Amino acid sequence: VRNSLISGNETIKMALTIAVGGRVWRKFFKTFPFRSNSALKRFPTCRANGRLYSTSSDVVLVRKDEESGIATVRMNNPPVNSLNPTLMVALRSCFEELEKDKTCRALILTSQKPKVFSAGLDILQLYQKSPDHVAQFWEKVQDMWLALYGSRLITMAAINGHCPAAGCLLGLACDYRIMAEGNFRIGLNETQLDLVAPFWLRQTMIDVIGYRQAEMALMIGALYPSDKALQLGLVDKLAPIEDVQTVAEEEVKNWLKIPDQARAITKMASRKPLLDELRRRKQEDIQTFRDETTRESVQKSIQQYLEKLKAKK
Numbered sequence: 446v447r448n449s450l451i452s453g454n455e456t457i458k459m460a461l462t463i464a465v466g467g468r469v470w471r472k473f474f475k476t477f478p479f480r481s482n483s484a485l486k487r488f489p490t491c492r493a494n495g496r497l498y499s500t501s502s503d504v505v506l507v508r509k510d511e512e513s514g515i516a517t518v519r520m521n522n523p524p525v526n527s528l529n530p531t532l533m534v535a536l537r538s539c540f541e542e543l544e545k546d547k548t549c550r551a552l553i554l555t556s557q558k559p560k561v562f563s564a565g566l567d568i569l570q571l572y573q574k575s576p577d578h579v580a581q582f583w584e585k586v587q588d589m590w591l592a593l594y595g596s597r598l599i600t601m602a603a604i605n606g607h608c609p610a611a612g613c614l615l616g617l618a619c620d621y622r623i624m625a626e627g628n629f630r631i632g633l634n635e636t637q638l639d640l641v642a643p644f645w646l647r648q649t650m651i652d653v654i655g656y657r658q659a660e661m662a663l664m665i666g667a668l669y670p671s672d673k674a675l676q677l678g679l680v681d682k683l684a685p686i687e688d689v690q691t692v693a694e695e696e697v698k699n700w701l702k703i704p705d706q707a708r709a710i711t712k713m714a715s716r717k718p719l720l721d722e723l724r725r726r727k728q729e730d731i732q733t734f735r736d737e738t739t740r741e742s743v744q745k746s747i748q749q750y751l752e753k754l755k756a757k758k
């Protein structure tokens with residue numbers, strides 16, 4: 446499924462979409478439904494209205510520049526932006542609100558706390574929890590990813606620090622990645638926790654850095670320093686940590702010169718097969734995650750990993 450390009454029918458739909466002029470975006474969204482409106486109602490909203498705006502829980506801070514249409518989304522879940530349910534729901538809600546905002550053209554995803562972009566999934570949420578808890582947790586990961594990976598917006602990750610595992614998942618879901626120079630690491634280190642990255646995450650890694658490098662990186666759970674990540678194509682540009690945001694804004698401004706419609710349709714043409722595949726296999730993916738994560742041997746590995754993290758101090 447993944448390797449096939451968009452189908453004939455979809456190509457015709459897209460061509461028609463382009464041809465109908467004024468109604469083009471309505472048709473476009475019909476062809477590529479990015480989100481479910483009913484789902485929107487269930488989550489805290491975060492309106493991006495030109496001033497610093499925070500969600501009800503303050504774990505996501507959004508500032509949108511009305512003139513340029515660029516929104517900066519800052520993860521603010523100290524100490525390490527671990528992705529717990531609150532942060533993931535707020536991120537998803539934020540991505541969906543920006544998606545709906547017709548004046549928004551781009552989003553920059555970054556961390557409020559320099560030196561750590563995100564430490565990935567909150568490991569405590571995977572340890573000694575009920576199968577139902579783990580299943581609900583994983584659905585939040587999927588929904589957050591679907592909203593970001595399937596976004597019509599220009600999405601740019603301003604990776605201002607460490608970016609392991611699901612931090613890297615967020616980065617990979619964006620269109621472009623700028624990372625801080627220096628001793629910061631990025632990668633999908635799941636195997637080190639005895640976890641297996643799901644098919645959709647593996648596929649995005651393959652799409653970004655190519656099959657051989659992705660296969661190797663995933664098997665050994667590699668975390669790369671930023672210069673090596675640049676060399677592999679895992680990130681697109683490096684900048685001194687204090688300049689990551691500015692460089693991201695400059696890069697977005699270049700991208701804004703491309704007409705939104707053609708750029709977004711092109712993006713969806715390449716991403717739709719994977720988005721559709723996850724939507725189709727969502728329940729199966731949740732069950733696999735639940736069953737694997739709650740397995741005794743995996744629980745033991747997670748416990749050891751947590752002990753290692755604590756012992757670091």
Ligand SMILES: CCCCCCCC/C=C\C/C=C/C(=O)SCCNC(=O)CCNC(=O)[C@H](O)C(C)(C)COP(=O)(O)OP(=O)(O)OC[C@H]1O[C@@H](n2cnc3c(N)ncnc32)[C@H](O)[C@@H]1OP(=O)(O)O
Pocket residue numbers: 524525527561563564565566567568569607609610611612634635638640641642643646733734737738754755757
């Ligand atoms: C067959 C199919 C099976 C399907 C299974 C699917 C599996 C899922 C696959 C993929 C999805 C992604 C998974 C993940 O994301 S798992 C999380 C992986 N994350 C990591 O390995 C990173 C761990 N953290 C670090 O390495 C460091 O914290 C750091 C480099 C990010 C930052 O270092 P530093 O600034 O020195 O901070 P500390 O290490 O001191 O941490 C501060 C504090 O925070 C706690 N902590 C760190 N990371 C996490 C985390 N991910 N979750 C929860 N808590 C975390 C740390 O323990 C410290 O706590 P304290 O001692 O109480 O202060």
